[in-house]
Amino acid sequence: MSVRDAASEAYREALPALSASLVGGLLAGVVLGGMRGELRAVPGLLVVVPALLATRGNVYGSLGARISTALHQGLVEPRIRAGDERLRAAVAAALANGLLASTFAAVAAFAILTTLGAPVAPLPVLVAIAVLAGVFSGVALSAVVVTAVFAGFRRGRDPDALVGPLVTTTGDVFGVLFLLGAVRLVLAVGGVV
């Protein structure tokens, strides 16, 4: 195999997945661009954004990989109604990991910004936003990942090839959308403007 062949094979195989996640990333960017009011109202929120987005990818990407491995091994039936014990445990663990990492990101950002003497919203506000955004996007992403992996598997597609692009695309969009929802909710309830 020449360098040219190796390069064109790698290029062709990666382009569709990258293009799909590009669309998701752009949509997330537009929502973030429209969130300037909220970002000003909650100092420190922008600092948490990369961590929250990455958590979605890290946690739900690995959930998708686990489910697709379990499907390949025949440990999980590709039916949501089955109420499979193993499936429920995997989703619950992913939600718990996601919430813990989101809360940790909020606490760490608050601690570092306070130490640096930078302006930062009160800790309960940041944590409430991170937790709410984590719950909303976690439930939505679990549903999308499980449904898509099952549907792909039943149609004879390899779910492993589906999970990566799917999670990066929907993870960004849901991550930012539910972050916006969570900020508005917390600002409305707390009246912290």
Place this chain on the structure above:
Amino acid sequence: MLPVLLVLTLVEVGSGLVLGRFEAQLLRFPSLLALIPVTIGSAGNLGSILAARLSTALHLGTLSFDPTDDRLGGNAIATVALALTLFPAVGVGAWGLTALTGGTRLSPATVVTIAVASGLVLAVLAVVVTVTVTYIAYRLELDPDDVVIPVVTNVCDVLGVVVLVGTAQVVL
């Protein structure tokens, strides 16, 4: 899983601090804000796809860490070519969608220049980081699939933020 997740989260908070440092500028130019998720995501994806391919080739024994190795060179070239294909679209998309939804202060040429320059730098960095981390995992006899992909994805995420903000300082 959890300790790794928390370390990675802390690394991502580090990149958030970089964003926070330039918050005033980002809030002034919404097209820059719109570039953030897509640049982070594309940088992470370029790295993770390359890492997955190198790991598989390593498992199959078809890869050697020799600068003249065809597979290594081919994958590196493909990563740069992918960045040069995608990032012009990233720039046009970020400017166009921002213009549609609320107006931008930067010209389309400026936004596309920032996107393409960031993409090119990020592609080169993604290759360097991925090859280095894969090589270290290989020498330490760790399974590259377990270690390399999460590390590379998150390092590339952070580099995405740093390079984007840095490029904006040079261009603006």
